[in-house]
Amino acid sequence: MADREIRFGVIGCGLMGREFASAAARWMHLENLGVRPKIVAACDPDSNARQWFESNIDLELSTPSHNDLVAHPGVEAIYCAVPHDLHERIMLDILKAGKHLMAEKPFGIDLDANRRIIEEIGRHPELLVRCSSEFPFYPGAQRIIAAACKKKFGRILEVRAGFWHSSDVDPKKPMNWKRRRETCGEYGCMGDLGLHVVHLPFRLGWQPLDVRAFLSNIVEQRPGGGGQMEACDTWDNALLACEATDGIDRFPMLIETKRIAPGEMNTWYIRVLGTEFSAEFSTKHPKTLRTMTYDLNQAQAWCEEDLGYSGAYPAITGGIFEFGFPDAILQMWAAFCDELAHGDHMRQPFCCATPNETLLSHKLFTAALKSARESSTVRIES
Secondary structure, three states, X not given: OOOEEEEEEEEOOOHHHHHXXXXXXXXXXXXXXXXXXXXXXXXXXXXXXXXXXXXXXOOOEEEOXXXXXXXXXXXXXXXXXXXXXXXXXXXXXXXHOOOEEEEOOOOOOOHHHHHHHHHHHHOOOOOOEEEOOOHHHOHHHHHHHXXXXXXXXXXXXXXXXXXXXXXXXXXXXXXXXXXXXXXHOOOOHHHHHHHHHHHHXXXXXXXXXXXXXXXXXXXXXXXXXXXXXXXOOOOOEEEEEEEEEOOOOEEEEEEEEEOOOOOOOOEEEEEEEEOOEEEEEEOOOOOEEEEEEOOOOOOOOOEEEEOOOOOOOOEOOOOOOOOOHHHHHHHHHHHHHHHHHHHHHOOOOOOOEOHHHHHHHHHHHHXXXXXXXHOOOEEOOX
């Protein structure tokens, strides 16, 4: 039987739009999924960005107007990867047009925008709507998810999760939309990186109850387009200290999002300590999972295991080879297309980040802003 084809439009032809196009071109890498994406339309106001899509994909439509793409009758689903200030308007148009949606975080520039998007999602129960978050699809992260689902940790003692990079450590790096509050939002690095960090804890039922936030605006000016210095008014780094719960017990949870983390290229990590089992994984060492099982008759010692290639979805890559960022992107898109095609009968149970998880992240980041302003611990809205 031929694979079910999902016809996609891409709104935002930048870095992540090209990553999706690359994943779609590598679809043969996956085995027996029964569904495949086909990109048929691309939208970006930048003609150079569209040119890359035009040169590499046989498009039916290339346009600077998202309205033209949304109205295209041949588009069934849309990937929306645009600056945060455009999320609400474009995503509402996509939903009202009856298109399935995968969108970049944070699903709206602030909590109010996120709520309006989610209200519109509620009017379209027939549509699949998910948020991009690829890092939990790494084999090490999948193993931690499996351990949590099997209740291996015992009582949770502590959770630490973060996303660090150092792309902004250079003070001469030119200004862009992520460094302006009007386009990135007041959350700054939290809106840019935070959903990646909280997706897995939220999915496992570990929810923060309060937060004490430490936010840093480190580089306050950057060169603008004309060479003049412009104000950077978004947060570069954020450390959120939370009391969290799994519904039974309470424990500390530390969330980090940093654009200025010296020496870090693009490091996502999670560390979970429990009374019976502990585990940690970092993309800094992408094939290594560290675990510890407590045995009163043995020394307490971390075990390091090489994982090889073992994604949520079977692929042609041999198990002895390494898994990387493009593989995580491919696995994430496999999950979206699988869920769209097969619903509750998708091939494996871990789906992409949900709209409700984006709402929880907005509540956390909104409370973090208040905490930083007041230098106090703030209760997170339930």
